Amino acid sequence: MEAGSEPLPLDILITNVVCVFRVRCHLDLRHIALKGANVMYKRDEGKVVMKLRRPRVTATIWSSGKIISTGATSEDEAKIGARKCARCLQKLGFQVRFGAFRVVNVLAVCSMPFEIRLPDFTKQQRPLASYEPELHPAVNFKIKPLTASMQIFSTGSITITASNVARAAQAVEHVYPLVLASRKGT
Amino acid sequence: MIIRKRVKMAAMAAVSSPRPHPVTKIYCPSHPDAVLVEDYRAGDMICPECGLVVGDRMIDVGSEWRTFSNDHVGKDPSRVGDAQNPLLNGGDLSTVIGKGTGAASFDEFGNSKYQNRRAMTSQDRAMLTAFREINTMADRINLPRNIVDRTNNLFKQVYEQRCLKGRSNDAIASACLYIACRQEGVPRTFKEICAVSRISKKEIGRCFKLILKALETSVDLITTGDFMSRFCSNLGLPKAVQIAATHIARRAVDLDLVPGRSPISVAAAAIYMASQASADKRTQKEIGDIAGVADVTIRQSYRLLYFKAAELFPPDFKFDTPVDKLPQL
Numbered sequence A: 001m002e003a004g005s006e007p008l009p010l011d012i013l014i015t016n017v018v019c020v021f022r023v024r025c026h027l028d029l030r031h032i033a034l035k036g037a038n039v040m041y042k043r044d045e046g047k048v049v050m051k052l053r054r055p056r057v058t059a060t061i062w063s064s065g066k067i068i069s070t071g072a073t074s075e076d077e078a079k080i081g082a083r084k085c086a087r088c089l090q091k092l093g094f095q096v097r098f099g100a101f102r103v104v105n106v107l108a109v110c111s112m113p114f115e116i117r118l119p120d121f122t123k124q125q126r127p128l129a130s131y132e133p134e135l136h137p138a139v140n141f142k143i144k145p146l147t148a149s150m151q152i153f154s155t156g157s158i159t160i161t162a163s164n165v166a167r168a169a170q171a172v173e174h175v176y177p178l179v180l181a182s183r184k185g186t
Numbered sequence B: 001m002i003i004r005k006r007v008k009m010a011a012m013a014a015v016s017s018p019r020p021h022p023v024t025k026i027y028c029p030s031h032p033d034a035v036l037v038e039d040y041r042a043g044d045m046i047c048p049e050c051g052l053v054v055g056d057r058m059i060d061v062g063s064e065w066r067t068f069s070n071d072h073v074g075k076d077p078s079r080v081g082d083a084q085n086p087l088l089n090g091g092d093l094s095t096v097i098g099k100g101t102g103a104a105s106f107d108e109f110g111n112s113k114y115q116n117r118r119a120m121t122s123q124d125r126a127m128l129t130a131f132r133e134i135n136t137m138a139d140r141i142n143l144p145r146n147i148v149d150r151t152n153n154l155f156k157q158v159y160e161q162r163c164l165k166g167r168s169n170d171a172i173a174s175a176c177l178y179i180a181c182r183q184e185g186v187p188r189t190f191k192e193i194c195a196v197s198r199i200s201k202k203e204i205g206r207c208f209k210l211i212l213k214a215l216e217t218s219v220d221l222i223t224t225g226d227f228m229s230r231f232c233s234n235l236g237l238p239k240a241v242q243i244a245a246t247h248i249a250r251r252a253v254d255l256d257l258v259p260g261r262s263p264i265s266v267a268a269a270a271i272y273m274a275s276q277a278s279a280d281k282r283t284q285k286e287i288g289d290i291a292g293v294a295d296v297t298i299r300q301s302y303r304l305l306y307f308k309a310a311e312l313f314p315p316d317f318k319f320d321t322p323v324d325k326l327p328q329l
Helices: A029-035 A075-091 A118-124 A165-181 B002-016 B122-140 B145-161 B169-183 B190-196 B201-215 B225-235 B239-254 B263-277 B284-291 B295-306
Strands: A012-022 A039-042 A047-051 A058-062 A066-072 A099-111 A129-131 A139-143 A148-152 A157-162 B037-039 B044-046 B053-055
Touching: A012 A075, A012 A165, A029 A039, A029 A047, A029 A058, A058 A075, A066 A075, A075 A099, A099 A165, A118 A129, A118 A139, A118 A165, A139 A165, A148 A165, A157 A165, B122 B145, B122 B169, B122 B190, B145 B169, B145 B201, B169 B190, B169 B201, B190 B201, B225 B239, B225 B263, B225 B284, B239 B263, B239 B295, B263 B284, B263 B295, B284 B295
Parallel strands: none
Antiparallel strands: A012 A066, A012 A099, A039 A047, A047 A058, A058 A066, A099 A157, A129 A139, A139 A148, A148 A157, B037 B044, B044 B053
């Protein structure tokens, strides 16, 4: 995937996929809290938190029928988890219709095989890159057209936040040559 | 008198002859290039070559009287009042009744008879409060006037943009102070700004990033050398130790011995190493107090520096404790 003389495989690990969906009906949170399994009722915030075991996702359910699911490690898993959650609600007796599934946020982690000189990188990438060593040891780098942002550490680890998995991969490809220019050792 | 008549002729000559003179508006007709001399007592401009009085009744725009710093302020006979503050809403030119000076302006209870103070807009009031706060903060760490002025300007820009309207004004003021110090080339650490402000470091950091985005500016990265003189003089270390510490820190960053460490921690560790090698030894705790760094952090950075200690010192440094006897933590 990287344009280089020897194509080195760079593993991009997706750590979190956040998605939202609707069940198209009002839900009685009290009923879910009493009868449902593996749920936590947060009455002050008006939501129920349901944790599924497989796939390991946490779903936050509101009484309007909107649900946010986090913790999945891939987009497909996120969809399976969402459907499982909707199925649990259906079994509790609600007229559930699965709809408007959308992946909102993806967090991925990538590790470069070399260390990076952060001050050099920041100087070349102003104003997209912002580095405040007093506040955080990583450089915050934003890629505007992809709406992706990443945190680049001096050890070579990069944490990417993007709107979907494809964009996260593109972001890594985009930043690889820039980071290569500021690697330690050259 | 003869001179007076010549004045009239010169004046007429100046008006009738449309000769373009690039710089001055009046000039001697026979010596157009002569620089006129001003006679302040009569208000005349006189040509030094021929003595012709070229300009008459010149108004002197200098001050009417001299004011000295040890004079009592209330006796200032200025008729124009204070200078306009250009930072406030573009200069309000309305008339204000000032505080009374004589005994007649106070009624029987001691209250002033005329009580109206022009009501400022709430925007102005908020800005003035912020300026006062900035002044107080800057005063606590003895910042010069140019930094305070820059801070005030930044605050005004940010306030007018209204992007950060929800944030506390004090937080914005502290962040502006931090940015101003950075821009002037004498950065202060966030912890130093925290020490003079009531806002937490986290909030100042957040406001700092928001302001940079709002004003679309960026600031230079901090380097270890920016803080050396301040930390060393606060610790009372001699100049040789300061130079050594600066050298150590710069070499450490060049050799990239301390990747990912904040420049302040590196500076603190360098000061520790330099002071331990000289006659004026300082403990980690003392340095940590001055720099705002935890002493474990100094220890961590010091370990990275200790590894290559011999290369980091400047070549002409006088060792009180040789390199191999430096404390190993």
